[in-house]
Structures are given as C-alpha cells and as structure tokens.
Amino acid sequence: MSADRQVFLDAALSIGRRLCRDAVWSNGQCNWLGWAMEPHGGQWVCVHRGMGSLLYDGSPGIGLYLGRLARVSGDSIIRATAEAALAQALSASTSLEATGEYGFYSGLSGIAWACGEVGRELAHGGLMARGHAAMRCAARLPPRKDRLDIINGSAGLIPALLDAAQRDSGEEFLLAAICHGEHLLSLAARGEQGWSWDTLGVPGERPLLGFAHGTSGIAWALAKLSAATGRADFLAAAKAALAYERAHFRPAQGNWPDLRSFVQSSSTGEPPCMLAWCHGAPGIGFARLALSALLPDEPSVLEEAETAIRTTAAGLDVGTGNFSLCHGDGGNADLLVQAAETLARPELRQIAETAGARALERFEASGMPWSCGVPGAGETPNLMLGTAGIGYFLLRLYDARQFPTPLLPAAGQTGD
Numbered sequence: 001m002s003a004d005r006q007v008f009l010d011a012a013l014s015i016g017r018r019l020c021r022d023a024v025w026s027n028g029q030c031n032w033l034g035w036a037m038e039p040h041g042g043q044w045v046c047v048h049r050g051m052g053s054l055l056y057d058g059s060p061g062i063g064l065y066l067g068r069l070a071r072v073s074g075d076s077i078i079r080a081t082a083e084a085a086l087a088q089a090l091s092a093s094t095s096l097e098a099t100g101e102y103g104f105y106s107g108l109s110g111i112a113w114a115c116g117e118v119g120r121e122l123a124h125g126g127l128m129a130r131g132h133a134a135m136r137c138a139a140r141l142p143p144r145k146d147r148l149d150i151i152n153g154s155a156g157l158i159p160a161l162l163d164a165a166q167r168d169s170g171e172e173f174l175l176a177a178i179c180h181g182e183h184l185l186s187l188a189a190r191g192e193q194g195w196s197w198d199t200l201g202v203p204g205e206r207p208l209l210g211f212a213h214g215t216s217g218i219a220w221a222l223a224k225l226s227a228a229t230g231r232a233d234f235l236a237a238a239k240a241a242l243a244y245e246r247a248h249f250r251p252a253q254g255n256w257p258d259l260r261s262f263v264q265s266s267s268t269g270e271p272p273c274m275l276a277w278c279h280g281a282p283g284i285g286f287a288r289l290a291l292s293a294l295l296p297d298e299p300s301v302l303e304e305a306e307t308a309i310r311t312t313a314a315g316l317d318v319g320t321g322n323f324s325l326c327h328g329d330g331g332n333a334d335l336l337v338q339a340a341e342t343l344a345r346p347e348l349r350q351i352a353e354t355a356g357a358r359a360l361e362r363f364e365a366s367g368m369p370w371s372c373g374v375p376g377a378g379e380t381p382n383l384m385l386g387t388a389g390i391g392y393f394l395l396r397l398y399d400a401r402q403f404p405t406p407l408l409p410a411a412g413q414t415g416d
Contacts, residue, residue, distance in 0.1 A: 008356060008397040009072070011364050015391035016069045019062060019381055020081045024050075029088040030081060031059050034380035035372070046377040053092030055110030056151065056326075060089035061383025061406075065392045067118030068403055072395070079122060086115050086127060093134050102141040104156030104409040105212075105384065109138040113160050113410055116167075135164050139176035143183035149199040150217030151278075154180035156409045158221040162228050163410040174228065181225045181234050184218060194243030206259045209248055211283030212326075214259075215241040220287045220408075223294040238291075239298070245284070246300075254311035255281045275315040276327035277407055281308040282335045286407055289335075289342045309339050309348065316355045323359050324373030325389035325407060330359075334393055334407055337400050349400075356397045359390075 023030040032051045037044045052058035063085030070079035089111045101107035115131030118124070139161055147153035158177045165173035188195040189207060196207030196215055208214035219241035226234035249256055255273035258280065263272060274280035285308030292302045312332050322328035333352040340349035363370045369378055373385035380386035383406060395403040404411040 012394040030084040032381040035374040035377035056105040057382040059085040060114040064114040065388040103152035106152035109160040155221040193247040195240035212278040216287035277331040281311040322371040326384040330393040
C-alpha cells in the first residue's frame with residue numbers, strides 16, 4: 001500500500017479510538033450519545049440522545065466500522081468495542097421482529113448482516129451465528145406495503161437475502177428474496193413513463209427517483225434478483241423503473257430532481273436537484289455502476305453512470321457543508337472511489353483522495369469537530385450521518401478493495 005495512503009488509515013484509526021473512548025458501557029454492551037433528528041410538534045428538530053439500534057444511525061453501523069478497523073489494526077480495544085456495539089444492536093432484534101421491520105439500513109436485516117460481516121472479519125463464530133439467526137428472522141417477516149425502498153424496505157432486504165443465500169445451503173433466503181421481489185412487482189405503478197413505487201406513503205406525492213428512497217435502488221435490487229433466479233419479469237421491471245427515472249432527467253444540470261413536494265424551490269416552484277447518496281446523482285451513480293454489469297445490453301446505463309460521476313465530481317469543488325455518507329462530501333467522494341475500481345479509472349480515485357486530504361487538513365489536523373450530517377448540530381458518531389461513516393470512507397481511500405462500500409446494501413469486495 002502506498003505510503004501516501006497511510007495518512008488515511010492513520011486518520012481512520014484516530015477516529016476509531018475516539019469512538020472507543022466515548023462509548024458508554026453496560027453489561028458487555030456499549031452505545032454512544034450523539035446528535036439526531038426527530039419529529040416534534042409537526043417538524044423535525046435536533047436532539048442529543050443515545051444512538052439507536054439501526055445500521056443507518058445506530059450502534060450496528062458503528063460496530064461495522066470498528067470491526068473493519070479492528071481487523072486491519074489488530075487493536076484489541078477497537079475489537080472489543082465493535083463486538084459490544086453489535087451486542088447492543090442485537091438486543092433490539094426482538095422488538096424489530098415484532099414490528100416487522102426487516103429493512104437493511106433501518107431494520108433487522110442490516111443488524112444481521114453487520115454481525116455476519118464483523119464475525120467473519122474477526123473470526124468470531126458466536127457473532128456470525130447470532131447474525132445468521134437474525135437474518136433468518138428477517139427472512140420470515142412478511143412483506144409490508146409501506147416498506148419498499150433501499151433504506152427500510154424490500155429493495156434493501158433483497159440483496160442482504162441474496163448474500164445470505166450464497167453462504168447457506170438451504171433455499172429459505174432465496175425464496176424470501178423472491179417473495180419480496182414479487183411484492184415489489186405487485187405494487188408497481190405502471191405508467192407511460194415507466195414503473196415507479198410509492199415509497200413515501202403520502203397522498204398526492206409523486207413516486208421518487210434516486211437510490212435510497214426511489215426507483216434506482218428498486219431497479220438495482222430487482223436486477224440482482226433476476227440475475228440470481230433467471231426470471232425475466234424481475235429484469236423487465238428493473239428496466240421499466242429506469243425508464244421512469246430517465247423521463248425526469250435534467251440534461252442541463254446532469255442530475256435528477258428530488259420530487260418530494262416539501263423541498264420545492266421557492267423561486268421556481270420546481271423540485272430541485274440534490275447532490276447526495278440519498279437523492280440525486282451520487283446515489284444514482286452507485287446504482288448505475290452496479291447495474292452496468294447486470295444490464296450489459298443497455299449502454300445507456302453506463303452513460304448515465306458517467307453523467308452522475310461528472311456531476312458529482314464537479315460538486316466536490318463546492319462541497320455540501322458536511323462530510324457524511326448519506327448527504328455529504330464523504331458519500332459523494334465514495335462514488336468516485338467506487339467508479340475508479342469498477343471502471344479502472346484511477347484519475348477518479350485521485351479526485352476523491354484530494355477531497356479526503358482537504359477534509360483531513362480542515363478537521364483532523366486542526367483538531368476541529370467533523371462536520372456531520374445532522375443540520376445545525378455538532379459531531380455525531382454513527383455510520384450514515386457521522387464519524388463512523390467518515391472513518392469508513394477514509395478506510396476506502398486507504399484500500400477500497402479491502403473495504404467494500406457501505407453505500408450498497410450487502411456489498412462484497414466488488415461492490416455488487
């Protein structure tokens with residue numbers, strides 16, 4: 001590994017050790033305090049509280065990061081903290097199962113997958129077994145009409161189930177993935193522009209674009225399911241979802257709009273384009289890169305990936321105001337890392353490394369708190385909004401082949 005990249009590992013270790021320092025322990029489990037957004041009085045407000053038990057913004061995401069870091073560092077304190085964070089997350093399994101929350105970033109399958117990954121990283125058989133048991137519970141939960149997208153629904157669960165099916169000799173996980181795929185087919189809105197899904201559940205809202213909440217993520221999950229099963233109907237649905245998204249593309253901006261009504265531009269009344277993993281070109285770029293291998297007969301998929309990469313790279317010069325994975329520069333730069341590996345384009349990695357080095361100088365070297373993804377608040381420790389995710393991105397800059405992106409559910413070494 002290049003000596004120039006050692007600075008990224010050193011910074012990741014520094015963040016990891018601070019997370020270990022700040023952990024709050026009880027009975028072999030640990031958690032953290034940090035900033036989050038919660039609904040209150042009809043609006044979202046910043047609160048400082050204990051982290052929850054979801055991969056997106058809770059202890060399993062922190063445990064995943066620390067587990068990856070423990071393997072490369074050999075640090076026994078980081079290892080113990082990772083294991084305790086995942087033990088904390090597993091304590092929520094029963095309540096998530098009872099409420100039918102099977103999602104990846106916001107449900108039981110994400111906890112299960114993180115436990116399996118860290119268990120394998122650290123050769124911890126007990127953690128692998130508990131993760132496998134939790135994934136079985138997630139597989140047995142019935143599909144819900146209000147749980148469809150990558151964040152909390154069937155689209156995020158499907159790749160986790162397919163990953164589990166590859167590691168398991170039985171058919172339970174594959175059959176569950178098929179069940180959720182058929183669930184998505186049954187709920188698709190089939191229009192002239194293509195297929196879309198109501199992931200918001202709010203009357204009058206248009207179906208969303210993008211990876212985390214919209215058609216890109218669902219298209220990717222269905223295409224993966226088609227590749228695993230050979231079923232043409234899943235592939236056709238994936239292509240129809242991409243058609244819906246293409247109908248809304250804005251060539252002048254090289255981006256796709258955020259169709260949520262409450263974020264409409266005050267000057268034009270039109271929905272704006274975000275530049276984030278959750279909405280806009282970066283997340284759509286992740287989907288298109290992964291789909292390019294699944295849809296080799298559709299050159300437009302790779303062309304759209306190139307567009308998303310260009311738009312995202314240009315946006316890094318301006319920045320988002322935070323460095324989180326979900327809607328900050330960390331996640332946006334990670335698209336370039338993923339593209340550099342997928343497309344054999346080392347110049348894209350250099351852009352991401354420049355953004356990372358600039359952030360290290362601004363925050364880590366100066367001892368300033370990292371700018372995280374909770375608007376108007378301070379540092380928070382979790383994966384998608386906070387320092388665990390920032391540290392994970394630094395690991396990606398150190399060695400992307402060794403550390404698969406956390407921005408594709410259940411991503412392996414190749415990110416697919």
